[in-house]
Amino acid sequence: MDDKPTRDETRGLDRRLLWRLAGYLWPYRGWVALAFCTVMAEAFLGPLRPKLVQVAIDRHIVEGDWSGLQQIILLLVGVLVVEAGLSFVNDYLTQWIGQRAIYDIRTKVYRHIQRQSLRFFDRTPVGRLITRVTNDVESLSDMLSAGVVRILGDLFRIVFIASFMFMLEWRLALVTLAVMPLMMAAVAWFRRKVREQYRETRRQIARLNAFLQEHIGGMKIVQLFNREAEELRRFREINDAHRQAQIKTVFYFALFWPAVQLVSDTALGLVLWVGGLRALEGTLTLGVLIAFIQYVRQFFEPIRNLSDQYNMLQSAMAGAERIFGLLDQDTALPEPAHPVRVERLRGHIEFRNVWFTYDELPTDGQEPNWVLRDVSFTVEPGQHLAIVGATGAGKTTIINLLLCFYDVQRGQILVDGHDVRDYALRDLRRHIGLVLQDVFLFSGTVLDNITLGDPSIPFEKVQEAARLIGADRFIERLPNGYFQDVRERGLTLSHGQRQLLSFVRALVYDPEVLVLDEATSSVDTETEQLIQRAMETLLRGRTAIIIAHRLSTIQHADQILVMHRGEIRERGTHQELLARDGLYRKLYELQFMEQARSAA
Template sequence: MIHGYPGQHQSDEEVLGKAYDRRLMGRLIRYLLPYKLLVVISLVTILVVSALQLAEPYLTKIAIDRYIIPKDSSGLLRIALLFLGVLTLGFLLRYLQIHVMQLTAQKVMYDMRTEIFGHLQQMSVSFFDRNPVGRLMTRLTNDVEVLSEMLSSGVVTILADLFTLIGIVIVMLLLNFKLALVSFSVLPLLVWVTFLFRQRVREAYRAVRLRIARINAFLQENIVGMSIVQIFNREERNFAKFRHLNQDHLEARLRSLFYGAVFHPTVEVIGSAGVALIVWYGGAQVLKGALTFGALVAFIQYVNRFFQPIRDLSEKYNVMQAAMASSERIFKLLDTEPEIKDPPHPVPMETIRGEIEFRNVWFAYGDENYVLRDVSFHIGPGEKVAFVGLTGAGKTSIINLLARFYDVSKGEILIDGVNIRDMAQRQLRQHLGIVLQDVFLFSGSVEDNIRLGEGRISSKQVEAAAQYVNVDSFVRRLPNGYQEDVQERGGVLSAGQRQLLAFARALAFDPKILILDEATSSVDTETEMLIQDALAKLLRGRTSIIIAHRLSTIKNVNRIIVLHKGRIREIGSHEELLEKGGIYYRLYQLQYQSQERSSAEVRC
């Protein structure tokens, strides 16, 4: 019995990260290099704002000592106006700094998302076999957003606080060295409390992240499999499991909140103790005449400002830790090399005749369990070949290898006598048209799904292709014709209409080699006739590899290759293979004979 929860294997990935990692921060800084001017402007404004904040208590000291106590109203007005000017300038500079850093963070986020998406576009299909879509989506969205928050607020706030703290320490020492030392006497206790808090909150943060990962994984699995949940009446069990996961997350979150709730008032008490020491010692100095009353007030203000950044430490710590975790995952993705790469000097193949040869091909999906074993065949230009066999015989692997979604384990695949490993992937696939069983349609219009953003295909060519393969008739009946939104995965179209649309797409790109994995889904008789007519037109004049499920298709090809357990067992025409009475004959009895009877009934 397997214990644990769905998605628990993701826990290590979800909770990685320190509050600061010099290696990761170094890589993140590279993304700021194109925006050096903006960063410099932000840093300068941080320094000026910090200096202005330091000036405010000092202006209070001057106002009290020079104008309030001596009762100089004219001088008091001047210092008040100066104080107002400092506040106004600080407001404007703070606005500028926040705007500049937010702008920089958004630009960095744009660059990073573009880089990640471009990198994903280059990855091999095997990479997507190993990495769930949800995880990759998280890299592009949540993780990049977390880094944006760190750049726009986390790092900037920490730098501003650091400058302010250093400035306060210097000013206090210059104002009164002994009183400053008395104020700093509470710092050892503050350092110990902060260190203790950092340890506790890090563990609490990890626990929360882990439980969120478990909830997300369970929700995704449960929602995707809702039909199975309902048909097997698992609603109550799944609800109980979710309630347990949710309760676990609640407890972890409350522990995290508890540490924050304790830390804030603790820092407040320590800060108040520092103020009390200033009032006690500084007040005595004022009574002795060794310290002015204005300096005492300024010291109290400085101490309050000193402890404010430390009170906000918990929030900043969480931002930084989340950012380091996100950057770790993003850079791990960006450092993953594509398994299939173009050769340094690819053979140019601008045009091809369409000759295909598999020469002693062996292939396994990542291990020694070969799905293709010593497969060899030759297909001449314009020849139509059907592959048949039971599920798992290796038919789909033939398609994957020819399109170079995967590389062969042994042997070689040649097009016009050139090994496809010596060709650029883009140029290879430019000559291939693939129509799969499960037709994938993007959100967008019918025309967009035929053209796929290819500028060289005009609207007239799109419509001509659609008319040729019997798509135009049903498209014209749609409310917006070729501009009708097919919605996600073509939800507004039937299975037969989606297949015809895929034929139009393949025809519009006019490939020299066509690969067709016939749909097994049943369609009505009229649609079946349209599909067969469109298929005959689509195959005309092209080298064609067909994973055949329809008897009518099999009868119209030049040769049939029978695969069984990864090996080629029989080759011949429909009639020749039936006469042999071998594997194909048995497949015909199991799968195709009923189709022949159905076709005869329809003709009658």
């Protein structure tokens, strides 16, 4: 996923993105309309105050009308009180609307990420995805809360101020507007420069987050190989690129704000010059001149606000480009229009002439780098299939395809006679238990990591599954037992303990098919024997696919497949494969010699 949009994408992009963002405000359109009305009223009351001041001076102070002056003062106080009330309602209401819209967007982005196939995560850094869900979504907060309404409010305030000025004295109004070409030129220059810089700043933030996530997660390797100095140098380069992008943005603002102030002061000076001369000549009242001074100050205030809002808008547009770029990139496997419904699986599995590669299929006629080549096998209900082979032979890929983490390029995978693509993913995966070599535990309690927060699983069932596996021994020795908190990724537990919990997690859901991917390769001999005794009971009556590194754990499998470079080279029982004097026998003898040397 490329962070930098193409040239074509930058043309006319604002309107398209604004319309898409407006769609998230549509569910709250009634509240948005109410907020717009309050902003309109507030925008009208602001320019009304200088008009009341002009009336107070010319009609009451000059004339010595104390009674009329009191009425004008009371009216001014009333206007200020109503303005304050409208400001409170508007601020609260717009923030409420914005936070609801941000909640909807963040939920949609996370739901979209959850749906993606593993191919998407293979090529997308985790840090970049975190940036999308956090920084980029948060950049839309100000815009969706107060931004749009305030922009409209400031625009109408400018219209109301200009209307009052022309009604009061059209010549001075034209003098005030004479500086607008300079203002428009400064705004156009600022708009172009800041848009480019906000896009670059967002790109650098994504790089920074991706680097931090990867290297903090792999800190053990960094320290083990003494790479601290080199990785610090790389971090400084990325951090410096982000700093330079931010400083360049600040540079444009540092030029723009003085330019706006200079144009505003120029307009004020012209009004004082022209209006002052006319007041001395007696063709302009003092009240009108004072009112115009206030109008000039008010007129350029919303223009400055709009420039600040444009700052917010550009930040939001840069974030929106990335968010919608992510949402528009959908690699999720399509759900069938009429999925096969099943309460329980019989457990019949068939791979039929399956070819697969993790790369995109080339369009130039070249042969892909196939990970699986014409793989075919059948597992009958209740049978136990073991798969062995060297690293990279394609063992784990078979499991990934069975669970529809990826889709095959050629061939077909059948479960109970139906193509796996005809099942709803939720239904298919609900009936298959998976135990991986690299166990992932979430922050939370031991119980939460076993049930994954499913309240329908009774505590007694968890205890029974832990007892069958043998995990109850170490769980009950924990200070809080099943309610003991485990840190991120379960770092407070040993690898063997995490492996046992993954067994309990899989078995508590009572799957008809059990898949074990090197599930006993990282446990000690005592724990392995404990798991083996439990598996003899737990696997009875279930279809099982076992990827094994230790051949001693699969001697009783109904069928063993020997994989080599993506192909099935041998198949049979343990005894049949030993008798053939092929790859399996070589693997077995090599492992037996390694065990003998370790024992010596």
